[in-house]
Amino acid sequence: MEALDKLKIHRTPQKKSSPATKVRHKGWLLFIALLAGIAVIYLAFPGVFNSRTEVAIGTVSLSYPAQEYTLFNATGYVVPQTKADIASKATGRLEVLEVEEGNHVKKGDIIARLENQDVLASKEQAQANVAVARAGLLEAQAELKDATLALKRAKALVDKKFINRETYDTAVARHDKASAAVQSAKANILAAQARYQEAKVAVEYTLIRAPFDGVILEKYADLGDVVAPFSSTIESKGAVASMADMRTLQVEADVSESNLMQVKVNQPCEIQLDALPGERFRGRVHMIVPTVDRTKATILVKVSFVDLDDRILPDMSARVAFLSKPLSPREQKPYIVVPSSAIIREEGQAYAFRVNDNEIAHKIPVTLEKQLDKKRVIVAQGLQQGDKVVLNPSADLPEGAQVAPKGDS
Structure with missing residues (x-):
């Protein structure tokens, strides 16, 4: 019996919460909810709790210090003073194009080449003709040498009356003829060399070279296009590319007539480019073009850069401040x-x-x-x-x- 009593589960009745305890629990829950609401309002609307002045x-x-010494301002554009549209003097189909926009080229570099198999063949033929003419000269000189020896022998014999005068006259005529043949051979060489030079020029016309050191700005033709000088047709191109010498970049500014008396050559300037608003570049007046634009009442003034920068490009818009004095390094x-x-x-x-x-x-x-x-x-x-x-x-x-x-x- 005692063992069975040990196996029994004794249940203890739970105490029921009093009404006062339930009220305290609800109060804590409401307090926590209120704090959470205040935190949300604080995060969303901080100005509710913080007064702002x-x-x-x-x-x-x-x-910029230059503003203190600025006499007046003018606007203009960056323009290269050395610029060219590169074309060919010959007519032909574009076979090779060696450059792209932005490439730097040196004077004499080949930019493009036209089809030139025919002129190359003519050049080789002209070169061969020069060799033939030189061989003819050697032959004529050998004949002249032989005729000279024969004439000497004939003169010695005729003086001793071993031969008649007619034989001697024949030797003289042969010598004169051989001498003339040498002169003709030399002239043939000159003519052949001239024709060879002409053929070389014809080949050179098919090679389009850079006329000066500079940068390729734009391509006008592609491989396979027909290039013709002074072209005005849609099917053919007059120029292959355009290039400019970036060392000759200047700002061409329009200066009002009323400010003309404040401008002089070599006057210090400060240049600001719209593309580089945080930069100022030193400049000086290079030239005052002696022509007035009557429609705008302005005069063209060219302002050169004292210190060139690779970021300066043609056709950038610029504003030029004409200064009363040069700026020191600090200014x-x-x-x-x-x-x-x-x-x-x-x-x-x-x-x-x-x-x-x-x-x-x-x-x-x-x-x-x-x-x-x-x-x-x-x-x-x-x-x-x-x-x-x-x-x-x-x-x-x-x-x-x-x-x-x-x-x-």
């Missing part, structure tokens, strides 16, 4: 400028409130260089181009304040 915001920018570099109203001073130290991407203003020390004008000051350290700063910050604006640009909702 409305401020005026400015931007740190670059300023060729841009200044970092900030609105003067963004600078505050405390105990001899300059500060500015820089606004980050989260629209939080941080008070940072800056090193000033000099006052550029009434509204801007040059910064040596502390700020970079593109930084946003608070303008006219109030005295009670704290470090790390959440700010908002004026006018934003």
